[in-house]
Amino acid sequence: MSAYILTLSCPDRTGIVHAVSGFLLERGGNIEEAAQYNDHGTGLFFMRVRFACTAHGRDALAKELGELAVGFGMDWKLHDAAQPVKTVILVSKEGHCLNDLLFRWKSGLLAIDVRAIVSNHRDFYQLAASYNVPFHHIPVTAATKPQAEAKQLEIIEAEGSELVVLARYMQVLSNDLCAQLAGRAINIHHSFLPSFKGAKPYYQAHDRGVKLIGATAHYVTADLDEGPIIEQDVARADHTDTVEDLTARGRDTESQVLARAVKWHSERRVLMNGHKTVIFK
Incomplete structure (x- = not known):
């Protein structure tokens, strides 16, 4: 059947x-x-x-x-239901989420098919090769961003990608690319949104002396870090923690939150409800 x-x-x-x-x-x-x-x-x-x-x-x-x-x-x-979701992963220099997703995929824990990894750095070409996944190095600068995004989109479309995962990809996507990927791009933000948007949220959290740090997986929109939220989680913090402590502790939370979001999306459990989501777990 x-x-x-x-x-x-x-x-x-x-x-x-x-x-x-x-x-x-x-x-x-x-x-x-x-x-x-x-x-x-x-x-x-x-x-x-x-x-x-x-x-x-x-x-x-x-x-x-x-x-x-x-x-x-x-x-x-x-x-x-038998067809895995064709997926392209974007990453920069932090590889914990990428490594976690690749392991879960090869272990049969995610209903995805990773077709390519795209990065603005070369750091993870060997990791990609170990999983037999094509690796595309596309440097991004302010001057070359339009051309870089055009190459990224070309790869995404050529692979027939239904899902794009920003696994700590530390470049802000243009409004045009956000529109092209609407409803099929998931980002992991290393903060419990809506708090501490933008760059270096662990520094912001440390400066405010928070007692909880978190991570948020959300769909990508042109409004930075404001897309519909799919999943969130937290970890405890206290006054003795340095920024480095928070960053290290947060990596596990980020990986788990992103993996759950990708799993639910690939199993078609996420439905859009305006600027919110309905999750059938």
Whole structure:
């Protein structure tokens, strides 16, 4: 049996679950996992269904789903659950998140297919080679940024990438590139947003004497560090910690938060809800 994941959102009304489950039943679909959420603030309904089906292929299901969706005003997507998400990772000089993602991917813990690693430094070409992943070194300066981003986008599109992960990529993407990657680029910020945006957040946190440091995985938008948040976590801190202590402790948190965000995205568990997200864990 082929497994599929259906995600949808639409104006809330009675009968949506009945219509979707009935649609699948009529086509021999067996629901394996289902979750839904009614946002009373916006009046929107969100749903994720994983199901198995033998009688219909994806194209036929998609065509008939499109007809059902019209009556409910649905924004919907149908995914083949067996297909890993083609992914390109961007990184600079901090490699802990990159290393963690590559290990989880090769261990079968993430439903992704890492197609390329792009970096503005050469530091991790050997790490990429050890996982047999193509490594692209694209230096970035203020003068060459447009050309560099054009090369990055060329690689992303050539690999058919559905997901771009900024694994401590320390360059601010242009508004144009953010628009090109809307909804498919995840960044890890080494702070518990919305606090301490921008550069050197651990220095900012240390200066404020915080008792908690954190990390935030969010979708990339043109508004720096303000994209829809997918996942966050924290670690304890106290007055004896130096900036170096906070940075070292934060690396583990960053890696875990980013890995969870990538996992949920690749399993189609994240739905956009304006400037927020709905996560069906």
